[in-house]
Amino acid sequence: MRELLKVQNLRKSFKISAKQQKIQNTKERIKVAVDDLSFTAYEGEVFGLLGPNGAGKTTTLRMMSALVKPDQGDVLIEGSSVVKNPDEVRSKIGFLTSELKLEEFFTPNYLFSFFSELHGVGKAEAAARKQKLFERFGITKFAEVKVGNLSTGMKQKISLVISIVHDPDIIIFDEPTNGLDVLTAKVVTDFLLELKDQGKTIIVSTHIFSLIEKICDRVGVIIDGKMAVCDTLEHLTNEKSLEDKFFDIYAERAGETYEK
């Protein structure tokens, strides 16, 4: 299988402000968010990043999307380096996170055209793709309604559509179903499966075990910025459920106990 995405010894640390030091009751001035992280995703594969809050999942995805620069290491997207060619990387990926917001003043129609232009998608191609995606997500009848007047679920669907205007081969989703009602969450999950069937490479970060079990081929468990385990879903769950396996790994790596 062809390597589409290669994460190599990635490291990222942040300075902790005096205020944060107080809140976190620590004297440490530096917080290592991601520490020597490496993994590879192959063509047509769905790779899940699993970990508790603050484990470094979002920072890893931001570095993969060339939004944040790594202190060390690199990410190669179809051979393009996020360190050397960040613009090239951005043109090859679709990135969706709940932190990315849409201008509420604009309509879905306008936003689709705007982001298509920024991605260099031709007008005819953009129009055909818009029609297909808008119909798939039931956006067509809201296409001329300002985003600010739409429901949270519809906004998330529009964000999802906008993130893939250029039909990328690699799609990175950070907590794609977070905060969504069950109906919208199902629409998003089903779409991820459709993308998988189309042979797209998907990196998905989540702490929802059922989502991982439903769509992922391989899973990387991140704890304290380090890759604790990276294996196929099949291997990870051959003895125990994914949830039980995760807590075992967590207790072992973080040295903390938990209640089942």
Added chain:
Amino acid sequence: MKNSIMTVMKKEFTRFFTDRRMVLTTLIMPGLMIYLLYSFMGSGLSSQFGSSEDHVTSIYVENLPDSLKNLAGGEAPVVFQHITESETQQALKALQDTEEGYDLVAVFPEEFDAQTAAYDVASDTQAPAVKLYYNSTDTDSQSAYNMMRDLLDAYESSLANKFDVNPGDEAYDMATDEDLSAQVFSMMVPMLLMVFLFSGCMAVAPESIAGEKERGTIATLLVTPVKRSHLAIGKIISLSVIAILSGLSSFMGTMLSLPKLMGEQENVNASVYGIDDYALTLFVILSTVLVIITIVSIISAFAKNVKEATGWVTPVMIISMLLGVTSMVESLCMTEPVWYFIPLYNSVQSMNGIFSMEPNLVNIIVTVIANVGYAGIGVFVLAKMFDNEKVMFSK
């Protein structure tokens, strides 16, 4: 990828021009409010210091001397009414009560003409006294008092007329109408333009940059392959255009209401300037707006939200206003080209030169080149900031 600059610009224009609230508050309201404010101020000032045009001034005179019987109030309609000593008290009461038709009560001594003819200025005796009673809270009464004083002063001068100064209708003031206009415009317009241009920039840049950070929409833009420099250029050019339109609105409001504010002064008008003066002004204004927008954009990129950005930009606006005042102080108007590398000061002084009809081409060229250079550096800095996660994603 130059198309991405156009795409960013189109988006900024669409965002602005399809938002009726923003168009109203940024383009229409500034000009309209300035026009209304200055017009009302002009009307207020003229009514404060002068009678209304259709008012007939009523002056009640006790013992009106023959020498003054032919006096008239110039262009203003005046009616002199003779009253006796016993009627004077009644007229004073009416004046105190600001009754309609009572503007001034003048009391001359009996035999005023004889007394003035006999009076020797070198003697120690009391000069004949004329008493003018008026009510300062009534503008018509105040005007009547001023007019009567002028008449009496002129009459007093004519009694001892030994020589005349500037007699006849000959023009003694050698300043032309152009000089007068140049003096007024070169003092006021550079400062007003700086204020209006800065206000225009403040109305749009914090909203477009700090606002996008605050709403999380800038991150959505940064995920796309658009170059940070293209994003910075697209934003700065589009915001500059909008800021110029906003500044133009304020400028038009000012120019249209200025005659009302200045009491319809005939000698001051903007038609004394030629097309070349306006072209030079336009170049200076364009380069100035680029500098201001760049400064405000960089500050806005550092700020976490619009409120913080506006707070940080305000001191810079005050500095630009102070620099605007330098056009009013001759000792602060430098002519050496080196001074024209100082941003904002160079714009004020270049405009001062143009409006005083003494434009220095070298200094204007230095100003425009320096400003475009500073804007270029600003675009570079802004692009770096768009690429800096600490700046863009700080909470």
